[in-house]
Amino acid sequence: MTTKTQITAPGEAPANTGVAVIQVQDLRHQYDTRVALDGVTFDVRAGEIFGLLGPNGSGKTTMFRILSTLMLPTGGRAVINGLDVATNPNGVRREIGVVFQAPSIDVKLTAEENLRHIGHLYGLRGQALADRIREMLSRVALSDRARDYAETFSGGMQRRLEIAKGLLHRPTVLLLDEPTTGLDPGARRDLWQYLQVLRDQGITIIVTTHLMEEAERCDRLAILSLGRLVALGTPAELRHEIGGDVILLEAKDPESLAHHIEQRFGIEAAVLDGKVRLEREGGHRFVTEVVEAFPGEIDALSISKPTLEDVFIHRTGHRFWTENETGKTDEGSTTKKKNKNQHG
Numbered sequence: 001m002t003t004k005t006q007i008t009a010p011g012e013a014p015a016n017t018g019v020a021v022i023q024v025q026d027l028r029h030q031y032d033t034r035v036a037l038d039g040v041t042f043d044v045r046a047g048e049i050f051g052l053l054g055p056n057g058s059g060k061t062t063m064f065r066i067l068s069t070l071m072l073p074t075g076g077r078a079v080i081n082g083l084d085v086a087t088n089p090n091g092v093r094r095e096i097g098v099v100f101q102a103p104s105i106d107v108k109l110t111a112e113e114n115l116r117h118i119g120h121l122y123g124l125r126g127q128a129l130a131d132r133i134r135e136m137l138s139r140v141a142l143s144d145r146a147r148d149y150a151e152t153f154s155g156g157m158q159r160r161l162e163i164a165k166g167l168l169h170r171p172t173v174l175l176l177d178e179p180t181t182g183l184d185p186g187a188r189r190d191l192w193q194y195l196q197v198l199r200d201q202g203i204t205i206i207v208t209t210h211l212m213e214e215a216e217r218c219d220r221l222a223i224l225s226l227g228r229l230v231a232l233g234t235p236a237e238l239r240h241e242i243g244g245d246v247i248l249l250e251a252k253d254p255e256s257l258a259h260h261i262e263q264r265f266g267i268e269a270a271v272l273d274g275k276v277r278l279e280r281e282g283g284h285r286f287v288t289e290v291v292e293a294f295p296g297e298i299d300a301l302s303i304s305k306p307t308l309e310d311v312f313i314h315r316t317g318h319r320f321w322t323e324n325e326t327g328k329t330d331e332g333s334t335t336k337k338k339n340k341n342q343h344g
Contacts, residue, residue: 021046021081021173021204022067028075029062036062038227039076044206044220049199051218052208053308055320058224060208064177067206068098080173097166101178105161107151111142114150114161115168122169136164140194156187160194173204180214192217212308212320223312230315235308242306242314245283249276249290250300257297264293272319279306279314 020043029037037059044050052060065071066078069089077084083091105114112133119129137143140160150158159179166174176195180188192214199205199219207218215221216235223231223238231238251257258269258276270277280286283303291298309320 019046020044022050022206023079024063024067024076025078026076027063027066027073027078029059029066029071029073035227037066037073037076040222040224040227040229041076042222042229042232044204046204047199047202048219049195049205049207049217051215051221052206052224053210053212053215053218053221054224055210057226059227060210060224061177062227063224064175064206064208068096068175069093094169095172097163097169097171097174099159099162099166099174099176099179101181103158103162105150105158105165107158108149110147110149111137111153111161111164112146115164118165118168124169132168132170136168139167140164154187155183156190159183159187159191163194163198167198167203171203173206174198176205176207178208178210180209180211188214210320215308221308223308223315225312225316231311238308238311239306242279242310244279244281244306246304246306246310247278247280247283247287248302248304249278249287249298250274251276251297252299253297257294260294260297261290265289270313270317272313277313279310 022044024040024042024044027037027040028035040059040063052063054060062071066073066085067080069085069092072086077086079085080092081095083095085092106117109117115133115136116129119125119132124132133146134143137146140163142157142160142164145153145157150161153161162179163174163176166176179195180191183191195205195207196217207214209215218235220234221232221238222229249257254271254274254276258271261267261269261276261278267278267280278286287301287303291301312320
């Protein structure tokens with residue numbers, strides 16, 4: 001599903017033709033003895049919303065920090081518009097806009113003042129800066145609030161102002177780390193609609209998220225688990241690989257039931273969170289056979305179409321969130337109990 005790596009000339013923004021704007025090649029990072037990224041490779045094409053999906057400790061925040069030039073990888077390479085993030089960070093910073101998870105606007109300043117301050121950091125002055133501020137406020141639908149203090153804005157409006165700051169120097173790539181954190185559902189929906197507008201205007205966007213419903217809005221996804229890339233493709237492609245319905249069976253002895261199903265029907269049955277999980281075409285017909293084969297053993301059942309979490313389970317053998325995964329960030333956090341699949 002990956003595109004062939006094609007390094008563009010430094011500073012050149014490829015047209016929206018499927019050419020890779022970002023190339024991540026065998027990227028590795030380690031904190032002391034803990035592996036945060038373990039040989040991750042993917043490309044991001046021009047003019048798409050690309051999602052980095054994973055639970056806490058998956059490596060997505062480390063990846064974001066490397067791409068935003070805040071951290072050097074311990075191995076591999078990341079290239080944005082032909083510029084290596086490790087050897088030419090200043091060049092990369094001219095190509096990218098960054099919106100961090102933690103708010104960075106000054107709520108005691110007006111929207112206009114926030115943008116003027118960041119413009120000065122980029123060396124913009126005078127009429128050129130004034131014109132750029134007007135353009136960016138119009139772009140994020142805040143022109144009528146230009147002279148209002150940011151503390152009077154809703155959470156969604158403050159997030160749009162953050163994006164205006166990230167776009168002020170007209171980057172070709174926008175990086176957003178968990179951009180909807182703290183937003184209500186309406187503001188979250190509005191933000192994603194705006195990101196799609198930016199995408200349609202030719203901006204290449206990378207979003208980190210741990211929310212399945214947000215991942216569904218991305219054009220393509222890289223799903224990370226314990227520092228490794230476990231799936232790559234469009235949401236529809238990834239769901240399609242399940243190839244059927246997802247069946248969950250509740251029983252007093254799920255381990256025994258799973259074993260009996262495997263013996264009787266010759267299919268794989270896994271026990272997750274005390275339930276027997278199966279993947280099967282024509283699930284509604286198959287459960288009738290199972291119930292008839294094991295009368296009295298099944299207490300309850302459910303049948304559903306595959307989700308991205310099902311893809312994660314299919315690729316890793318464990319749920320997206322488990323009680324053993326209690327890390328707060330990718331950087332140096334520890335878990336109370338070590339997951340059997342975890343390394344480092």
